[in-house]
Amino acid sequence: MHLKQINENVFVIQSRTINLGLIVQDKECIVIDTGLDKTSGQMVYNLINEMGLQLQAIINTHGHADHFGGNQRLVKLTNAPVYSSAWEINFLKSPMLEPFSLFCGVNPPQILKNKFYMAPSSPGEDIFCNKDFINTWGLEIVPLPGHTLGMIGIIKNDVFFVGDAYFCKNVLDKHPVPFLVDVDALIETLAMLKDKYDCYYQINSHQGIYSTSQNARQIIDFNINRIEEIYNVLEKNLDKGLKTSEELVKAALEYVKVECRTYLVYHLIIVTVNAYLASLLDKDIVEPVIRNNILYWSKVSKM
Template sequence: MQTQRLQKLSDNVYVVPGRTNAGVLVIDNNECVIVDTGIDEDSGRRILNAIKPLNLRVRAIINTHHHADHIGGNALIVKRSGAAVYATPEDKPFIERPVLEPLYLFGSFPPKLLRTKLLEAEGVPVRDLDDIRREVGFEAIPLPGHTMGMAGISYGNVLFTADAFFPLDVIRKYGAPYHLNAGLALESLKKLSECVSRYGYVVPAHGDILKPQDAINVINENINAINRLRELVLNSINDSVALEDLIVKIFSLLGISIDSPHNYLLNRSALLSYVAWLTDDGLLTIDTVGNKLIVSRSRK
């Protein structure tokens, strides 16, 4: 991870490195647009402090998607700068009402133990990303999969890829990282692998800033991880198995140690994406037997 508080990539693009990298797009001599704001008020404060030497007014915030570690600094930056927040129509409701994130993971209105900054930020009003795109002139690249409306941001020779792919250490630790729709995530990765060579820098939300060929290598590892996990899920079902038993079995096979309810729900959600994908492809069926949800191999 880069340690500089502010890293210059071009005359009009900077990055504030951190656990979630934040982008700074300079749109004229005295204004900027921030891409993602980190997990909490401290993250937002760190971004504002980092850009102080640039003497720029924050005109807008772009959220590449709605997860808490990308929107947690929104409220503080909005309060201090008056900036408007922009996102895709698919992710807009979750940024305005962040309780929706723990709600869909839990499957009902979430208990207080899940309503922390790890899953639920402070909500802010959100405008359509396309409005600021036309005004500023960046390109918004649809990258659905991690969320349904995630977008990459291209500005000059820099491409911000949000959570479309993850560093190799994350892949090695978790087998495959979180995606809400793994099939769509795979298609987004394939699209990225074909276009990143056009850029001078590729900035993932997590991990180091990459040159195009290095980014392609990491993208390919993410593609391989998704394909491996799909096969693992399918091959873990000999005939039929209760859904929750399947989840525990896959955790064990991946060597995942669940240390909190929110980690359980995130990993469970990720694995359910593969079950849904395989079901839609006709390889699995889902039914109820003995008051349990049962996943079975399809009989052709």
């Protein structure tokens, strides 16, 4: 882990998998996200211990395993409380909810019950019900739905930790169909991040530290464009006639020039395409059609 100081009170802990936040007041600190597993949690503990700091709380931006996998270890070592939004706390306390939701709401197979999708369980409290904590630490908590339904961002001293609201170009080159669960909410979140919050730094969880609002706006635009491109690809394919969900996944992958060979990655893309279909369905742009016991999607005809 590498510690990067942003200003007097705010640091970024750059781990192998994600950027974690460290906020310091006197000899006390809070941590934003804890990484993938107990090893990450132990490394965070060792780091703050070397700095002579006492951990007062953990804030999780959202309930994905790579963001709270170190919680259990840190809580065991420090007894620190854990905060997130009410929705995300469900995933912290019942971590099988992540693979459960990815696998269509049924008992997930063992292949999905790994540390990348199912972290050790963690306690959790609704941060929005803990105003004294927020005020004591001088934080602003901002809802950032889209990547998950209840993701939050944290602002401290002109530094905005935005979780997985958007991804840097290197990450999008590697994962060109970015995971999301609510495409319309994510577009609104990105527009808000671009136009409303003019913090000097925006820290995204995967490789992104943006030191000017202009730099952040550029990468946000890149993310918005990718979302709109996938949206357009799906609509154009549906213009050609009935399509199954799998055919639409194929169309999205072909557009970004990716040949997916990994089931776990493929399954994330299925979920993402379903999120686009949910948006199209809610807008009466598409409708489900069942023929020969096969579910297809069709453009709604405009009379």
